[in-house]
Amino acid sequence: MKNKLLIIGFVWPEPKSSAAGSRMLQLIEQFLNQDFEITFASAAKTSDNTYDLSLLDVRTQSILLNDASFDDFISQLQPDVVLFDRFMVEEQYGWRVAEQCPNALRVLDTEDFHGLRKAREHALKEGVEVTVEHLQNDTTKREIASIYRCDLSLIISEAEIDILTQQFKIDERLLHYLPFLLEPIEEERINNLPTFEERQHFITIGNFLHPPNYDAVLYLKQSIWPLIRPQLPNAELHIYGAYESQKVTQLHKEKDGFLIKGFAECVSDVMQQAKVCLAPLRFGAGLKGKLIDAMQNGTPSVMSSIAAEGMFDNRCKDECHTERSRSVNGFITDDPEAFAQKAVELYTKAEVWKDKQQNGFKVLNHRFDKSNFKDEIAQKIEELRTDLKTHRQKNFIGNILQHQTLQSTKYLSKWIAEKNR
The missing domain is CATH 3.40.50.2000 (Glycogen Phosphorylase B;)
Known part of the structure; x- marks a missing residue:
């Protein structure tokens, strides 16, 4: 029986429109090669540029924000691994995943370090060099909280690995360098x-x-x-x-x-x-x-x-x-x-x-030759799934943030759901 992967997308993949869309298709290919059965779900609207995931034999599912129907959907699916496409998605659905599928491995694909981008944008507007104060913005705080709540975060740039481990002292066991995964050019x-x-x-x-x-x-x-x-x-x-x-x-x-x-x-x-x-x-x-x-x-x-x-x-x-x-x-x-x-x-x-x-x-x-990375990420995923309890015990800050999120985000979401009735 194949393992199940649920990808919760911030948007539907558009490889012709953005590097993020190409990146997502690369991740899908990687997990297909690891013999996962994949479901891609998103609350976003499709467009003319949306990639047809059925061509890859990937099931798709439209979902709603702040709606208990997602709980029913994921409890029936019972994925072994859940991949969040950017930290905003983990904020919205992470607590529901943790409640309905506590034993599922939670993976965050950051796409890029949004807090770093925001820091540089603010510094540019001010006409100054980026400082620690710029870097410690609200987006960074939210993103790093999301990294701690997940079991593993995929980081696309070595420079961002350096900032996360050196500036913010994040345990390297929570991070995995995974750049663009490309075919060699012949x-x-x-x-x-x-x-x-x-x-x-x-x-x-x-x-x-x-x-x-x-x-x-x-x-x-x-x-x-x-x-x-x-x-x-x-x-x-x-x-x-x-x-x-x-x-x-x-x-x-x-x-x-x-x-x-x-x-x-x-x-x-x-x-x-x-x-x-x-x-x-x-x-x-x-x-x-x-x-x-x-x-x-x-x-x-x-x-x-x-x-x-x-x-x-x-x-x-x-x-x-x-x-x-x-x-x-x-x-x-x-x-x-x-x-x-x-x-x-x-x-x-x-x-x-x-x-x-x-x-x-x-x-x-x-x-960027994908053959240099595919075995390492596959092994990392398998190791974490094999001893997930121990891995989570070593991430005490993540346990704290997960507990607080289940209290705050959960009830805010429930309030919104009631308000929308």
Whole structure:
């Protein structure tokens, strides 16, 4: 009899719209390979971009917030493992899972460290460096409480592992590093990619519902593209992303070559047409799917240190000429003038471009080959399920928070449910 996995999604997976959607499909594939029978449940609405999970033989279930019908659903399902897609989902459903299925392993996929992203956003608005005070925000407190309440949290970036263990002293036994899980890029695919001479224009891409992506586009418009365009008057910047709003489309300006292209049906197609990818993110966390897309399609990038964080190692800095930066698929800098200079250099110098392109292929195969991670996570899940009682006894803070949550969140949810009748 197969083991059962219930995934409770913050949203339904949209791999064409966001890196989070691709990440979720990677996790689903991993658990299918571990021979789990999977049910994906979410209270969110589907969209035209929602992936058809039936293609993977994954059962789907619509659920409600603050409604006892979820209790009936999960008590009948009796999953062996429950995966929460982001801490907000664990807050909403974790206490119900603990009540109805106390012996189920509770796993949190953080997607990225939301508290870190919020800290950087606040610091950017204030025009200062990120401080401990910024980091200790309400989002961080909620997220870390969720990490403690779960038996295991999947962390996508080594940099975030460092912050959680060193700054917040979280027991490493509660965390597991699991980056993007990718197929190695093979020589045949590399040889079939468009060459430097066959490509033109710059590209940036990202879901516009994600605040760091909109900020990056605005930063490009105001501070970086005006430095690039005079040097390359025939070059254009193509901006792709799902869910563009009016505040995004109004940035479109053809005479400046600043073109809002909207949703990309096939990211690979548009990325392979471009010569250079620009990713000047000024706040954010986790790993950046746009850089993965660029490397997979042989497109070198110029990126900020925040965009590069965790991608090449866990301490990328604003140093374009260090030994570390020579292994990057482009250049890392936070200075707008240096950013523009490196973008022009990549765009005009074929040898530099080809060298950086090869770096990208090496990074993909060295750091994100799924075969390097699949056995370790499978073993970790099995070990925890085998001795879950002992594992939970060692997580006393988690026991305290679980107890308090069952008292506070439970009765708030019940009050909301009664109010909604």
